[in-house]
Amino acid sequence: MSENLVDIQNLRFGWPGQSPVLDIPAWQVAPGERVFLQGASGSGKSTLLGLLSGVHQPVSGHLMVDGVQLSGLKGASLDRFRADHLGYIFQSFNLLPYLSVVENVTLPCHFSRARRERLKSLGLNARREGMRLLSALKLPDSVFDRSVTGLSIGQQQRVAVARALIGRPPLVLADEPTSALDAATRGRFLELLFRELEAAQSTLIFVSHDDGLRQFFDRHDSLADLNRIHPEMAEEL
Amino acid sequence: MLTLSRLAARSLWNRRTTALLTLLSIAVSVTLLLGVERVRTQAKLSFANTLSGTDLIIGARTGQVQLLLYSVFRLGNATNNIRWESYERIRDLQSVRWTVPLSLGDSHRGYRVLGTSTDYFTHYQYAGDHTLRFAQGKPFAGTFDAVLGAEVASKLNYQIGDEIIVAHGAGQTSFVRHDTMPFTVTGILARTGTPVDRTVHVSLEGIEAIHLGWEGGAPPRVQLGVEDVAQADLQPQAITAMLVGLTGKFQVFQVQRWVNEYRGEPLMAIMPGVALQELWGLMGVAEKALVVIAAFVVVAGLLGMLTMILSSLNERRRELAILRAVGARPLQILGLMLSEAGILSLLGALAGLLLFHLVLAVAEPFALEYYSLQLQWQPLTLYEWRLLGAVVAAGVLIGLWPSWRAYRLSLADGMTIRV
Ligand SMILES: Nc1ncnc2c1ncn2[C@@H]1O[C@H](COP(=O)(O)OP(=O)(O)OP(=O)(O)O)[C@@H](O)[C@H]1O
Ligand SMILES: [Mg+2]
Secondary structure: OOOOOEEEEEEOOOOOOOOOOOOEEEEOOOOOOOOEEEEEOOOOHHHHHHOOOOOOOEEEEEEEEEOEHHHHHHHHHHHHHHHHHHEEEOOOOOOOOOOOOHHHHHHHHHHHHHHHHHHHHHHHHHHHHHHHHHHOOOOOOOOOEEHHHHHHHHHHHHHHHHHHHHHOOEEEEEEOOOOOOOHHHHHHHHHHHHHHHHHHEEEEEEEEOOHHHHHOEEEEEHHHOOOOOOOOOOOOO | OOHHHHHEEEEEOOHHHHHHHOOOOHHHHHHHHHHHHHHHHHHHHHHHHOOOOOOOOEEEEOHHHHHHHHHOOOEEEEEOOOOOOHHHHHHOOOOOEEEEEEEEEEEEEEEEEEEEEEEHHOOEEEOEEEEEEEEOOOOOOOOOOEEHHHHHHHHHHOOOEEEOOOOEEOOOOOOOOOOOEEEEEEEEEEOOOOOOHHHHHEEHHHHHHHOOOOOOEEEEOOOOOHHHOOOOOOOOOOEEEEEEEEOOOOOHHHHHHHHHHHOOOEEEOOOOHHHHHHHHHHHHHHHHHHHHHHHHHHHHHHHHHHOOOHHHHHHHHHHHHHHHHHOHHHHHEEEHHHHHHHHHHHHHHHHHHHHHHHHHHHHHHHHHHHOOOOOOOOOOOHHHHHHHHHHHHHHHHHHHHHHHHHHHHHHHHHOOOOO
């Protein structure tokens, strides 16, 4: 077993019927790191996160996340892996409109026994932990049981952080979660995110095309450097 | 714990306007299906209940359905009569317990007039062992007494003691009326839900009396009045048909053969149960068409649901991606969509059931009044429960399609939300 939380070797992936998108010879992330992974639009950042979260399966290569060899796993085990080990934050619209704020946060606990167990071993129940996270992320108590549709974009993204972190998953994947926020909100958002990552002792992989965010992170990688496949510039125009 | 079906319910509630409309269309279609089914079985039942306790109906030789139609349902006309002496010979047969003569051909304001004997009131049975009951008054005794069926009395607003004029022939607007010989209402029968309700009953002598002096269907040259009847011989020469009760079930075929082979004139004996069934069979096509139409309406309702779920799918790709991200398996996504279809069709079926009973309660008096159709409240039959179950099952089955699409989408989209 490697000591790295993420260990990639010779990972290849292509969408069915399309030319390969990713060919990564080697990439490692150590536990506790906060990695900023920069890449142009269409370069395959979201695709890589899909691989890391076990939604897609690599064509070939070695892909180990939190001690689990994903390249060998199939369907249901991959889903269990994701439910148990990962928090995921989308660019925007992270929340289910028909659930209340707290229900959105506790949603992963319904799909993962491991998360529930982790909470239980800490003497917490899902709802209480959800409310604690929301408070820590500076959301007012008054919105907890309200519909998520009343929240501002910044608030919604913080709810998404609470959801990603509930039950303390070892790895949090964030796919441009700040792109809809203005500069000031963005700084505060990242600050709160980092603080809670610390508390949960989770590792973060944060992808974005926006190089301006690198200053907040201690490690920055560029997908273009990792990946042997480079989408033609023509495609970008 | 938020189970899949609760998630599905919440998601549906979030789209409640379209969901409610979908539900309503399923409900209405289910109401129609149950309604058609109920009317069909009740109609069949009240049809089969028209006549019971009679072993044979005898009339001039014709089709068995035609004989049934004119003798029991008062529809159409007899082609020929039974001579009185034939009637007597049959009446006197060993195995014949009772006979009721029927003489048809006249009418009163669109209602058939039936000449018969008072035995009619004791031997005519319907709906199992129900016998005719007098709501008011008593059977006819004199030549010009009349007993009205329930509908005749209520529609034409007749009371005991009222006088009525009988017209010659069956038409609503007969020109030849026996107006010099009015009949007096002596009794009104209780409602039976059978053609008896629409019949005016008089004695055979009454029928003879109003036809005194008639020859070959033409009225007499000099109008006769009640006073002429007193000296006249009112012994009937012929009747139209007769109801026969036998001493035992085993005599049915024996007497039937005797009648069919009778030399005096061409007669025919039919078993009412068999004839009723044949007649109902003739209407079977219409009956099946109704059921098929109702079934198609249900299919249309379910297709509406399919449209709704399918068209919601695109806007919900994000919802599905979120669920996948928090650990929902594609199979759970499938389950979610299936429970959505299940919830919609189940609630639709239940709402339809409710609506059905509502409509039943409202329609009951009308159905009885205008169509003599009994639609009283009764618990759902096993068959009706099965129909409901089939609707829900079909809904879930139809739901498989969008569910499968959602499953494929959530597999293909993964974490990227592509619209
Ligand atoms: N579900 C999918 N099916 C087929 N092709 C896909 C799918 N998702 C992405 N692709 C293709 O894979 C390539 C990489 O896409 P990806 O979404 O990973 O890029 P990205 O770096 O996340 O871009 P962006 O910054 O715009 O989000 C693109 O060419 C895209 O068209
Ligand atoms: Mg992307």
